[in-house]
Amino acid sequence: MKRVTLLMASLFFVVSIPVVGAVAGVSININVPPPPSVLPPPPPLAFASPPDVVVVPSGATEVYLVPNTVGLYFHGGYWYRFHGDHWFRASLYSGPWGPVEVSLVPRAVVAIPPNYILSMPPGYHWIHYADFNSHWRDWGRTHYWNSHSWYRDHSQHRWGDREWHAHERQHHEREHHEKEHSDAR
Numbered sequence: 773m774k775r776v777t778l779l780m781a782s783l784f785f786v787v788s789i790p791v792v793g794a795v796a797g798v799s800i801n802i803n804v805p806p807p808p809s810v811l812p813p814p815p816p817l818a819f820a821s822p823p824d825v826v827v828v829p830s831g832a833t834e835v836y837l838v839p840n841t842v843g844l845y846f847h848g849g850y851w852y853r854f855h856g857d858h859w860f861r862a863s864l865y866s867g868p869w870g871p872v873e874v875s876l877v878p879r880a881v882v883a884i885p886p887n888y889i890l891s892m893p894p895g896y897h898w899i900h901y902a903d904f905n906s907h908w909r910d911w912g913r914t915h916y917w918n919s920h921s922w923y924r925d926h927s928q929h930r931w932g933d934r935e936w937h938a939h940e941r942q943h944h945e946r947e948h949h950e951k952e953h954s955d956a957r
Contacts, residue, residue, distance in 0.1 A: 811871040814855035817841070822901035823865060826892070827917055829927035830880035834917055836904065838865070843886035846908070847878050854886045895922045 825836040825846065836846040843854035844865070853860045853869055859877045860869035874882060897920070910916065917923040 811856075811858055811860075813867065813869040813871075814853055814860055817844070817866060819866070822905070824898050824900055825904050826889075826896040826898055827911075827923070828884060828888070828892075828896070829917070829923055830883050833878075833880045834912065834923075835880050835884055836899075836908070837884070837889045837892075839889060839898065842889060844889075845881045845884065846904075847881050848912075849909075852877055852881050893926070895926075897922070 823838045823841065825838055827834050827836055829835075833847070838844045845852040845854075846865070849863075851862045851865050852872075853862070859872050859874050859882075861872040861877070862869045907916075918927075
């Protein structure tokens with residue numbers, strides 16, 4: 773009998789909780805976020821040997837790019853890669869590449885358009901990978917590149933300002949104009 777009474781009291785308690793909660797306006801929700809989307813890594817880069825780099829001023833710091841390779845940057849000890857509208861980061865130029873939020877990519881890197889390497893002005897200094905790998909820390913700490921006139925001249929160009937966008941717009945307008953004239957012939 774005691775068991776039946778205890779069972780009835782427990783059942784009454786379980787059934788009445790939602791009614792009391794509804795009257796009091798209490799709601800309990802447990803939301804489980806969806807699993808984060810996993811970005812596939814970019815395809816591997818094919819270099820026969822470690823790639824040469826060029827140094828590009830970007831604000832108060834330097835960024836290194838690999839000639840003829842779109843969207844591959846080195847800054848502050850990490851390689852960054854822009855691929856498929858997403859950023860990736862690695863310790864080595866050959867990967868492995870892990871996705872990284874754009875907010876974690878240095879501003880100096882994000883400021884340089886991925887295809888800039890294809891239309892770079894003349895005068896950039898090519899650096900053999902062995903020299904780069906041995907000296908990039910010292911070059912950054914001592915501001916080594918500031919002693920070169922071509923670097924100082926270009927460092928006055930502000931990435932992301934109207935000047936860059938005007939340059940990009942002029943480039944596209946020139947290409948469009950040339951295409952129109954070639955189509956008219």
